[in-house]
Amino acid sequence: GAVVSQHPSWVICKSGTSVKIECRSLDFQATTMFWYRQFPKQSLMLMATSNEGSKATYEQGVEKDKFLINHASLTLSTLTVTSAHPEDSSFYICSASRGWETQYFGPGTRLLVL
Amino acid sequence: KNEVEQSPQNLTAQEGEFITINCSYSVGISALHWLQQHPGGGIVSLFMLSSGKKKHGRLIATINIQEKHSSLHITASHPRDSAVYICAVGTPNTGNQFYFGTGTSLTVIP
Numbered sequence: 001g002a003v004v005s006q007h008p009s010w011v012i013c014k015s016g017t018s019v020k021i022e023c024r025s026l027d028f029q030a031t032t033m034f035w036y037r038q039f040p041k042q043s044l045m046l047m048a049t050s051n052e053g054s055k056a057t058y059e060q061g062v063e064k065d066k067f068l069i070n071h072a073s074l075t076l077s078t079l080t081v082t083s084a085h086p087e088d089s090s091f092y093i094c095s096a097s098r099g100w101e102t103q104y105f106g107p108g109t110r111l112l113v114l
Numbered sequence: 115k116n117e118v119e120q121s122p123q124n125l126t127a128q129e130g131e132f133i134t135i136n137c138s139y140s141v142g143i144s145a146l147h148w149l150q151q152h153p154g155g156g157i158v159s160l161f162m163l164s165s166g167k168k169k170h171g172r173l174i175a176t177i178n179i180q181e182k183h184s185s186l187h188i189t190a191s192h193p194r195d196s197a198v199y200i201c202a203v204g205t206p207n208t209g210n211q212f213y214f215g216t217g218t219s220l221t222v223i224p
Contacts, residue, residue, distance in 0.1 A: 032210060043200060043214045091155055097210045102147055105157035
């Protein structure tokens with residue numbers, strides 16, 4: 001149990017377009033979902049925390065108008081990178097947790113903005 | 115200063131060797147987690163510890179709460195163990211947010 005999926009697994013887009021990444025908890029209800037960004041050879045950087053039905057809490061330095069997060073249900077959260085630019089190219093990982101348990105990580109989405 | 119420090123950053127071992135990765139932390143924790151990230155990027159949770167020692171197959175994780183230190187051991191290492199190993203801690207005051215170490219990149223040579 002405790003499987004988290006992400007879609008798409010990779011995406012290439014043109015500069016200026018918006019990209020939506022989905023994170024789903026497949027076999028459990030996730031009260032909290034986390035979105036991370038990871039640069040090559042670096043650790044995960046928390047972008048935001050979202051609880052179902054509430055506005056996401058963004059970490060300092062993360063633009064909430066740039067990275068729109070929606071957590072509409074207990075099994076789905078979406079991250080939309082708006083007006084993407086090449087510097088947004090990165091590996092984006094979500095995780096989900098239920099209550100006070102550990103986080104279960106998705107497989108990640110690799111974004112390349114041309 | 116990072117709340118979670120890992121060592122070594124990089125580690126190369128011969129197949130069969132016993133491997134130790136260390137993690138020190140400076141905050142009060144609710145639990146410590148060892149994660150494994152393969153080259154493709156996916157992350158797997160190996161252990162969640164709040165005290166003592168846990169074993170799963172060839173992997174052993176220990177934690178010393180007083181010393182704020184944890185170790186991950188791999189016995190009889192194998193090339194398929196090659197991955198980045200990440201130490202993460204959850205704290206009582208931040209819900210289930212994690213503080214992450216910078217990771218240890220392990221390469222096991224046949």
